[in-house]
Amino acid sequence: MTLPPHLAANPRLSRWLHVTADGTVTLRTGKVELGQGILTALALIAADELDVDPASVRVVAASTALGPDEGPTAGSMSVADSGSAVRHAAAAVRALFLDAAAVRLGSDELTVRDGVISRTDGAGTTTYGELASHVDLDVDADPAATPKPAAERRLTGSDLLRLDLPDKVAGRPRYLSDLELPGQLWGRVVRPPSPAATLRDADVAGAQALPGVVAVVRDGSFLGVVADDEHAADRAADQLRRDATWSEHETLPDEDELSGYLRAGPSTTFTIDEAGGPGEAPERTVTATYSRPFLAHASIAPSCGLARWDGDDLQVWSHSQNVFGLRAAIAQALGIDAARVQVEHVESAGAYGHNGADDAAFDAVLLARAAPGRPVQVRWSRSDELTWSPFGSAQVVDLTAGLDAGGRIVSWDCDIWSQGHTARPGYAGAPGLLAAAHLSGGAPLPAPVDPPPERGAGSARGAVPTYDLPVRRIRGHRLEQVALRTSSLRSLGAFTNVFAIESFVDELAAAADADPLDFRLAHLSDERGRAVLSTAAERAGWSGRERGGDVGTGVAVARYKKGGWCAVVAEVEAVSEVRLRRLVLAVEVGAVVHADGVRNQVEGGAVQAASWTLKERVRFDRTRVTSVDWETYPILRFSEVPQVDVVLLDRPDLPSVGAGEVAQGPTAAAIGNALAAAVGVRVRDLPLTPDRVLAAMDA
């Protein structure tokens, strides 16, 4: 047996687990809580493998000083990667404790239950706690330690209550913005008014003279204030904003012509998948183009960072998805040794990819330089959050397919036009921190790139249909220069690609005069795909697209990366508005570790995808981003959220894969298909607003 990759990279057991005399097990993972209950799932795995009560497991935040380096918490891979490492580490720890217990109890016929280790003949017991001081975990994990077979796991699949929720419903301090260290100061950054603006002049004296102001920082186009309370910092930032003048430039594309912008290039063109020759000539050919606009993360909390310089050493607290990546980026940006930088994770509101967390941390680092020895907390404004956090890229997908006389797809041709989908710290060899580009002499941020195919790709994610398509040609075109900064947003390119593919498959079904469900099943031989599709259809009572009146039903299915499957049936009513009434989802993500957590994530993903699909669009003129608050960037509200049913198909025989992103693409397509069924015309450009529906009906 070999070690799981994340454990092989961090084999020292004490980096992962620690047991104290009172029986408490401390679990350190490199993964961070992004609001989806990942730490609860990992605690459950450790408890199961050790045979201890889950309540005795304490999960501590990721830290560059103490925890393992597991890279970013992203791409729905937390349970898959970290889970297998935690499982194996816990099995190795359990084996060491059993060895110690065998010595103490004089037998190696032992059983473990709830942290109590007993001789099977009942002639003696001990506990993890009692043995804690006798077992040295400062050793490397034994590759031969074998985790329990799936059938013997007691807790996995259970509905453990989330460990973090009691604090959250009581309103206790929990988030980075709640952290207040001794001597703490508050900072604000005055960002440029537009992406390409540069500072012309700033009179810092006005802000400096305000009560409570400790420092005003000006470096290139980077402007900030530090004050001894948050209100004073806000006031000083307002003053400084009034006293600054900027050169602004018309660098943004026409927001109504994104397709032209994405196609204009220069682009890098790459083949995503290619199979089959020219084959038989199709009986008929169908062509269509689909798109989505730029989307904002729109986290409910603005990004926040906290930093303190102690002489040459730097301590940072961040809600980054990758504390080790952030540490390296900060060190690179400042030209200092990474060993002098320590980054600890503290939770913030839900993150759905690479948002402003790392940038806010670096803002805090820069402002804290003006107040040595004092912790400085920086919190962004709502408008900075909506305009400066990286966006999810706009994307256009051209599709052409051939159908034979029997209504089978005989050829498939796809071109994807997009910006890159990642600009995480360290991408393209650059630190990738926003303020680093604003400092005097700072290099501009490189154009975003895509993760490599083995890490799930970016604009190409989800581009290869799950159907049996003997002849296919799929290409990507990624812009090499961009007008707006983009990075990872939940499911990356898969959202648009699956929206396009699954909308198009509906159009093909219509061209072939087939029921959309039957048409999909006729082209889908993968058993797992068929299972989710049939389950969703059955649960939703699928009986064709039309429901009568102004109601339509739509279906879609996709596999997310090489992981989970998800099928969605949506029901839409279109009268004066587009009303999403119901979503039924069938999901299969391998072995289910924390069933309620998976359901919660799938439901949350589907609702967020519905919001993207129906409402969301980053707005801008030729100079400035103009969607700056919740009125100009509306998201789905309580009364607009549909009924959501999630059916989970458990496959204990398969490895666990992530659930956080499986629903994004299929939800969008199912809604689009339902809308088309309801109104009789198809809207191919997201979001599916009433205006767009009317325009399509007039066309």
Place this chain on the structure above:
Amino acid sequence: MSGPTTYSLTVNGRAVEVQADDDAPLLHVLRHDLGLAGPRFGCGVGLCGACFVLLDGSPAPSCDTPMWSVIGKTVVTVEGLADGDSLHPVQQAFLDEQAAQCGFCVSGVLVSAAALLAAEPRPTEEQVAGSLDRNLCRCGVQRRMVAAVLRAATGAGPDGHSPGDES
């Protein structure tokens, strides 16, 4: 601008006196002077609900409420919904339904829900959703939250508690 003024108000059932600037937002005073982290900062302009508190019984954005406007008023934050160690029924229902992901919106949602249940102990599903429309949740937990509020409402009957009693 004028210097700090002394304000008297009632917060979570306690009479308090605080020094603050007239234009300081109530949210700032709650979080920094009174040590109440429950109301969260989400937007600062009254559009998201993360900072909601009960102001004389009605949900209001504390981020957008200057101190001069709250003189003599009664403020209840999410921390004040519980009765000592026993959670408000709607808080308990949120745990029972596991109605949160990141939880950042939860304080404000609970405040809005408590106000609804005080006014309407047996709300319909539409009433619940409608009364939470000023609260945004980006994690997509709205359905669970509505279910939790309905659970709190129906759970209120048998043991005689009206969920709104505490507020």
